[in-house]
Amino acid sequence: MAGTGIAPARDWRETPLARIISPMQRFIHSETSGGLVLIAATILALILANSPLSSAYMGVLKSYIGISVGPFELRENVLHWINDGLMALFFFVVGLELKREAIVGELANPRNAILPIVAAIGGAAIPALIYVALNAGGPGSAGWGVPMATDIAFALGVLALLGDRAPFALKVFLTAVAVIDDLLAVLIIALFYSGELNYTALGIGFIFLALLAVTNLTGVRRTIVYVALGLIVWLAFLQSGVHATIAGVLVALTIPARNRINPDLFLERARGLLAQFERTDPGQERMMTDERQQSAVYELEAACEEVQAPLQKIEHALHPWVAFGVIPIFALANAGVQLSPDALGGDAMPIILGVTLGLVLGKPIGIMLTSWLLVRFSVVALPRGVTWRQVLGVSFLAGIGFTMSLFIATLAFGDGARLEAAKIGILGASLIAGLAGYGLLRSGEPKSE
Numbered sequence: 001m002a003g004t005g006i007a008p009a010r011d012w013r014e015t016p017l018a019r020i021i022s023p024m025q026r027f028i029h030s031e032t033s034g035g036l037v038l039i040a041a042t043i044l045a046l047i048l049a050n051s052p053l054s055s056a057y058m059g060v061l062k063s064y065i066g067i068s069v070g071p072f073e074l075r076e077n078v079l080h081w082i083n084d085g086l087m088a089l090f091f092f093v094v095g096l097e098l099k100r101e102a103i104v105g106e107l108a109n110p111r112n113a114i115l116p117i118v119a120a121i122g123g124a125a126i127p128a129l130i131y132v133a134l135n136a137g138g139p140g141s142a143g144w145g146v147p148m149a150t151d152i153a154f155a156l157g158v159l160a161l162l163g164d165r166a167p168f169a170l171k172v173f174l175t176a177v178a179v180i181d182d183l184l185a186v187l188i189i190a191l192f193y194s195g196e197l198n199y200t201a202l203g204i205g206f207i208f209l210a211l212l213a214v215t216n217l218t219g220v221r222r223t224i225v226y227v228a229l230g231l232i233v234w235l236a237f238l239q240s241g242v243h244a245t246i247a248g249v250l251v252a253l254t255i256p257a258r259n260r261i262n263p264d265l266f267l268e269r270a271r272g273l274l275a276q277f278e279r280t281d282p283g284q285e286r287m288m289t290d291e292r293q294q295s296a297v298y299e300l301e302a303a304c305e306e307v308q309a310p311l312q313k314i315e316h317a318l319h320p321w322v323a324f325g326v327i328p329i330f331a332l333a334n335a336g337v338q339l340s341p342d343a344l345g346g347d348a349m350p351i352i353l354g355v356t357l358g359l360v361l362g363k364p365i366g367i368m369l370t371s372w373l374l375v376r377f378s379v380v381a382l383p384r385g386v387t388w389r390q391v392l393g394v395s396f397l398a399g400i401g402f403t404m405s406l407f408i409a410t411l412a413f414g415d416g417a418r419l420e421a422a423k424i425g426i427l428g429a430s431l432i433a434g435l436a437g438y439g440l441l442r443s444g445e446p447k448s449e
Helices: 016-029 033-049 054-062 078-103 110-135 141-148 152-161 168-192 199-217 223-240 245-252 263-278 291-307 310-334 348-376 388-397 402-413 417-442
Strands: 064-069 072-077
Touching: 033 054, 033 152, 033 310, 033 402, 054 078, 064 078, 072 078, 078 168, 078 223, 078 245, 078 310, 078 402, 110 141, 110 168, 110 348, 141 168, 141 348, 141 402, 141 417, 152 168, 152 388, 152 402, 152 417, 168 245, 168 388, 168 402, 199 223, 199 245, 223 245, 223 310, 263 291, 310 402, 348 388, 348 417, 388 417, 402 417
Parallel strands: none
Antiparallel strands: 064 072
16 A cells, blocks of 8 residues: 555465365356366265175274263164264255244245245155055055155256256256245155154153243344254154154254344444444554454444344355255265166166156156146146246156155165165166156256246
8 A cells, every 4th residue: 555565465366275265166156066066976876886895885984883871871773873863954944944944035926936836746745655555555566755855956956057058047947846845755754654663762752852942032142052952853853753854854844034123224334333343443453452443343243143043144154064964975875776688677676666657757747737737727827937847847856756756765675676776767767767857957048037
């Protein structure tokens, strides 16, 4: 700066470190990145399961890890820790998304919510009926819930690849359908894929859920309080027979979603504090000795905390960990299936066909049929700027079941040949549905401004 002898501050974005980490930051915030990492984890799982490393791969998943605190001990194999532990974090984020959508998102307006809600129900019911028609009374009958689910990360990742060919309203529609689909999947898991109930443990879980709700109502905003109580709920559900991932959704619903101060009050307070920060002697060593500066910074930090709801902060903080950690680890542990002619024999074919036809045909039929009926009878209208061809395209994308379908398959079949058959159907159907949806949307007219 001229006349002061002080060199201008260098923009951190121009530093060598920033040039190194900026591409990674852009990658992490890209909508398609999570899908790319998930694909890589799936391919790696398939390679490991069909290579000489197969025994070592399965050995790691079946090895046991225990945690002991005094007389209490929790000992499970690695696969169980992933499916009941890490996936609880995934379902926690799902619960946060559900609550956000219900409060301020597409589902907050009942009129706007009718189309995605009914479309999601149709897109879940028809696949289940197709599966049941092929497996009723057979050894694979328990897997009727497998083709009902949509992998929201994969589906939105494919949609993001289309750029301007996919209007924003189409993305909102697919997101809303997938969120409702997740809620249906959670209900199905809780009602039909839970074990024998331990009512004592379940009661403890609900007592601490009630305590979480009271904590919210009394205005507590410290994240650590919700983490501590949420862990107790998870442990109680883990011992109760209700699948532990349901605890993730229920705990998420207790997280505060309202801010303490509105944006106008925040702006007024922030401007006053910044003005106070500037009214200091420039000759002093800033931030180290000036109490007024320190006070302004602390108060500004508190204002920033109050203007952002805990739900927003937690969802923003966890999303990268779930997208780039939890889900790829789950895929690495669960997508490994040995591909051989023997895997297609015996009881496998009805399961494979039920899952494949349910996801590839049932999803688009269910979503398109229910959407058309609602529009035909003037209950709702299609989102502005969205065509029926585009609805058909995202209906196929909803057939990418993957993460949620794999999860339900592990609950339905446990371990063995039937689970392997379900995995083959899920992987094949997700690939076909993704390509079909992308092809339909890619060949359509680009979005008009």
